[in-house]
Amino acid sequence: MSTYVHDFLDGNRDAADLLGGKGANLAEMTRLGLPVPPGFTITTDACRVYLKTGAAPVELMREVEDHLRGVEARMDRRLGDPGHPLLLSVRSGGRFSMPGMMDTVLDIGLNDRTVEGLATISGDARFAWDSYRRLIQMFGHTVFDIPGAAFDEVFTAAGAEDLDADALRGVVAAYKEIFHRHTGREFPQAPHEQVHLAVLAVFRSWNSERARVYRRQEHIPDDLGTAVNVMAMVFGNRGPDSGTGVAFTRDPATGRRGAYGDYLPNAQGEDVVAGVRNTVPLEALKDLQPACYEQLAANMDALEEHYRDLCDIEFTIERGRLWMLQTRVGKRTPEAAFVIAAQLCDEGLIDLDEALRRVSGAQLAHLMFPAFDPAATPEPLATGVAASPGAAVGAIVFDSAAAAAATEPVILVRRETNPDDLPGMIAAVGVLTGRGGKTSHAAVVARGMGRPCVCGAEDLDIDPDAGTLTAHGTVLHTGDVISIDGTTGEIYPGRVPVRPSALMRHLGEATGESDDPVIAAVDRLLAHADRVARLGVHANADTPEDAALARRLRATGVGLCRTEHMFLGERRPLIERLILAGDDDAEREAALAALLPLQRADFAGILAAMDGLPVTIRLLDPPLHEFLPALDELSARVARAEALGTDPGRDALLLAAVRRLHEQNPMLGLRGVRLGLVVPGLYAMQVEAIARAAAACRRAGGDPRPEIMVPLVGDVRELAAVRREAEAVIARVEGAPAILLGTMIEVPRAALLAGEIAEQARFFSFGTNDLTQMGWGFSRDDVEGAFFGRYLELGVFTTSPFETIDERGIGRLIRIAVDEGRRSRPDLVVGVCGEHGGDPASVRFFHDAGLDHVSCSPYRVPIARLEAGRAVV
Numbered sequence: 001m002s003t004y005v006h007d008f009l010d011g012n013r014d015a016a017d018l019l020g021g022k023g024a025n026l027a028e029m030t031r032l033g034l035p036v037p038p039g040f041t042i043t044t045d046a047c048r049v050y051l052k053t054g055a056a057p058v059e060l061m062r063e064v065e066d067h068l069r070g071v072e073a074r075m076d077r078r079l080g081d082p083g084h085p086l087l088l089s090v091r092s093g094g095r096f097s098m099p100g101m102m103d104t105v106l107d108i109g110l111n112d113r114t115v116e117g118l119a120t121i122s123g124d125a126r127f128a129w130d131s132y133r134r135l136i137q138m139f140g141h142t143v144f145d146i147p148g149a150a151f152d153e154v155f156t157a158a159g160a161e162d163l164d165a166d167a168l169r170g171v172v173a174a175y176k177e178i179f180h181r182h183t184g185r186e187f188p189q190a191p192h193e194q195v196h197l198a199v200l201a202v203f204r205s206w207n208s209e210r211a212r213v214y215r216r217q218e219h220i221p222d223d224l225g226t227a228v229n230v231m232a233m234v235f236g237n238r239g240p241d242s243g244t245g246v247a248f249t250r251d252p253a254t255g256r257r258g259a260y261g262d263y264l265p266n267a268q269g270e271d272v273v274a275g276v277r278n279t280v281p282l283e284a285l286k287d288l289q290p291a292c293y294e295q296l297a298a299n300m301d302a303l304e305e306h307y308r309d310l311c312d313i314e315f316t317i318e319r320g321r322l323w324m325l326q327t328r329v330g331k332r333t334p335e336a337a338f339v340i341a342a343q344l345c346d347e348g349l350i351d352l353d354e355a356l357r358r359v360s361g362a363q364l365a366h367l368m369f370p371a372f373d374p375a376a377t378p379e380p381l382a383t384g385v386a387a388s389p390g391a392a393v394g395a396i397v398f399d400s401a402a403a404a405a406a407t408e409p410v411i412l413v414r415r416e417t418n419p420d421d422l423p424g425m426i427a428a429v430g431v432l433t434g435r436g437g438k439t440s441h442a443a444v445v446a447r448g449m450g451r452p453c454v455c456g457a458e459d460l461d462i463d464p465d466a467g468t469l470t471a472h473g474t475v476l477h478t479g480d481v482i483s484i485d486g487t488t489g490e491i492y493p494g495r496v497p498v499r500p501s502a503l504m505r506h507l508g509e510a511t512g513e514s515d516d517p518v519i520a521a522v523d524r525l526l527a528h529a530d531r532v533a534r535l536g537v538h539a540n541a542d543t544p545e546d547a548a549l550a551r552r553l554r555a556t557g558v559g560l561c562r563t564e565h566m567f568l569g570e571r572r573p574l575i576e577r578l579i580l581a582g583d584d585d586a587e588r589e590a591a592l593a594a595l596l597p598l599q600r601a602d603f604a605g606i607l608a609a610m611d612g613l614p615v616t617i618r619l620l621d622p623p624l625h626e627f628l629p630a631l632d633e634l635s636a637r638v639a640r641a642e643a644l645g646t647d648p649g650r651d652a653l654l655l656a657a658v659r660r661l662h663e664q665n666p667m668l669g670l671r672g673v674r675l676g677l678v679v680p681g682l683y684a685m686q687v688e689a690i691a692r693a694a695a696a697c698r699r700a701g702g703d704p705r706p707e708i709m710v711p712l713v714g715d716v717r718e719l720a721a722v723r724r725e726a727e728a729v730i731a732r733v734e735g736a737p738a739i740l741l742g743t744m745i746e747v748p749r750a751a752l753l754a755g756e757i758a759e760q761a762r763f764f765s766f767g768t769n770d771l772t773q774m775g776w777g778f779s780r781d782d783v784e785g786a787f788f789g790r791y792l793e794l795g796v797f798t799t800s801p802f803e804t805i806d807e808r809g810i811g812r813l814i815r816i817a818v819d820e821g822r823r824s825r826p827d828l829v830v831g832v833c834g835e836h837g838g839d840p841a842s843v844r845f846f847h848d849a850g851l852d853h854v855s856c857s858p859y860r861v862p863i864a865r866l867e868a869g870r871a872v873v
């Protein structure tokens with residue numbers, strides 16, 4: 001019994017934590033009786049021991065030897081036996097797919113003797129020596145960090161692709177010298193040592209720079225480690241009846257049914273994924289090798305049926321015999337995710353709950369991306385493969401470092417990409433390559449990141465050294481702007497105008513049923529999400545237009561109406577008057593009286609748009625100086641007036657007020673409820689405006705449901721004081737409906753004392769922006785650029801806590817507040833209205849924490865609805 005090694009015959013797909021995704025699926029295919037070359041998986045446990053101690057577990061290599069004997073028996077070949085040499089591949093494969101980010105070594109088992117044996121038994125000396133050449137290069141690069149270019153130079157100088165066996169023998173001799181020069185030792189001739197060293201190199205590659213960058217981008221934890229798959233080699237480069245390919249059981253770009261993929265005759269597996277040579281479509285295999293095509297199609301059907309999902313497959317044909325080298329539930333575009341989930345329901349393979357599990361709010365967000373305006377697109381410069389959908393406009397850069405350093409939006413343009421381009425792909429708004437198909441590195445990685453990508457644009461002549469991109473006589477240079485459409489594959493010169501997504505238009509205009517398969521699938525899954533969700537979705541809206549849009553997007557209320565947005569623009573002089581009034585009661589009351597009718601009209605519009613649904617109006621929150629001109633601007637104006645000997649007039653008064661109100665830490669200063677308690681009549685004016693607006697709506701036959709929310713409360717007495725005043729004001733307004741009064745919970749003290757605060761509040765709404773700011777002590781306006789990059793690098797967090805709720809810390813405050821608040825008032829309504837309310841990854845937490853609703857910007861409402869449903873299924 002092995003601790004660290006599992007034969008493909010023993011595992012299954014549920015063991016992905018231990019065997020990695022690739023290993024678990026190889027075992028599953030083996031179990032299903034599909035033709036998988038014999039092999040075994042070294043577990044992630046073994047890798048974790050290596051990562052922790054710097055050495056493999058002592059028993060590992062003995063277990064590997066045991067399992068190798070099993071592979072030898074099944075293949076009837078032996079490692080190192082010149083008469084019947086067994087060759088092996090050693091591949092990485094973690095729990096989560098990290099395409100091309102870790103290492104692989106192929107053709108292990110070749111040495112000076114077995115290469116001759118391979119030449120004899122295969123009858124193909126050229127193939128044998130070419131395999132040996134590949135091994136020395138891959139092994140040298142992966143295990144000993146010898147730069148690939150050192151080998152490439154020799155290979156190119158010798159004539160590259162067209163070499164015969166003798167020439168390849170010469171290349172091998174030169175490669176061995178390179179190996180010796182770089183490592184100070186001979187290329188290892190003992191196959192078991194090759195296996196041993198390759199396994200350790202794959203373990204190490206878990207922590208390669210590019211793997212770490214990829215994990216950070218994809219929020220994959222750093223401590224999982226990779227499994228290692230050791231498998232008997234089969235060869236796709238043994239002549240015209242051999243080849244290698246990648247296939248999907250449905251189109252991963254659109255979701256359309258039918259086998260789809262790329263095939264490369266007479267080539268080894270890595271050639272397809274690297275996108276180095278251009279492939280032929282999978283259908284071409286039907287003519288090239290009909291029997292293999294049929295068998296492949298049958299295997300694909302079996303896999304779809306078994307996994308009940310889109311599968312992608314890597315296969316190799318060696319001299320007319322099909323081998324399945326890998327499968328997994330395939331990555332897909334967001335469009336395809338929705339279409340496939342709906343199709344699988346129609347086909348009876350999954351139910352609607354499962355369909356909802358198969359899509360995500362992040363994918364829906366992607367569909368709400370803008371696209372190019374077809375009325376305004378010029379003639380395309382060229383067309384490539386539509387590899388990852390979306391519209392991107394940016395300046396051309398030809399190398400990854402320049403993309404990563406750019407401050408303006410850029411399009412990364414490469415002949416082909418490799419894993420070292422990852423930082424550039426992350427930084428760029430779009431990716432364009434001249435070579436490779438939909439399964440090339442560029443395509444797979446860009447799709448995973450939701451980055452628009454066009455690849456395989458063969459009409460483009462890309463010359464990174466000259467900094468030019470030439471197409472049909474047009475020459476573009478570094479810095480020129482281009483527009484790429486990852487949905488159609490088109491590439492345009494210049495800046496093409498972008499228009500909102502069709503889905504957004506459909507949802508935003510509530511246009512009824514659609515024939516578009518993507519939109520129809522989204523509608524169907526959103527409807528199911530609404531049926532099952534417990535968590536309501538409200539919107540943050542400050543205008544009647546936003547409220548109406550939110551309602552069309554099926555928000556069931558306004559969870560936050562920020563009244564400060566109503567104090568800007570033309571109304572600034574009125575606010576200035578209020579501020580300048582200072583202690584002058586009459587002047588202040590006059591200023592407030594002028595504001596009252598304006599606020600009443602603001603609220604009436606929003607209450608009408610949300611008739612019958614709750615509208616939570618927050619009393620004024622920001623520090624008053626935000627409504628005055630900036631200190632330096634005012635000082636300059638006053639100084640100029642004084643220099644000219646003219647009267648600075650009102651500016652001098654404003655300057656004095658700005659100086660009086662100046663605070664070192666305004667976010668912790670005179671704002672929120674403190675303003676309400678310090679500026680007499682301010683909150684009373686707002687409350688009166690709300691009550692009067694509601695009374696007028698009722699008189700007009702409406703059903704207004706205003707609620708009043710007090711910001712920045714830290715102590716129950718603050719709230720009690722505002723409440724007393726508010727209730728007295730409302731009582732004086734004839735015809736006003738009952739108006740609930742509640743508070744934001746955004747100061748940590750309020751979360752800790754929520755039980756007391758709930759005695760004075762009918763509802764809570766978590767202001768997670770401020771709660772995060774004050775809980776972490778991070779200034780929300782300053783920190784992201786200042787040091788979050790370093791924090792992400794160090795793994796202090798994997799996403800900004802201002803984007804996705806910090807469940808452990810800030811989440812704990814939320815849970816405490818929900819528990820204590822409900823204990824003191826069982827019918828307390830609890831929501832959240834910080835940015836996190838529309839973050840797909842945070843919605844599930846709010847559901848789990850028992851909140852009644854989230855509130856987010858109108859455009860995020862469909863995303864939150866979907867996630868609220870997904871939290872239940």
Ligand code: PEP
Pocket residue numbers: 560562621746766767768769770771833834835
């Ligand atoms: C919050 O703090 O989360 C909140 C919603 O209020 P604001 O962003 O207006 O401070």
Ligand code: MG
Pocket residue numbers: 711746767769770
């Ligand atoms: Mg706040």
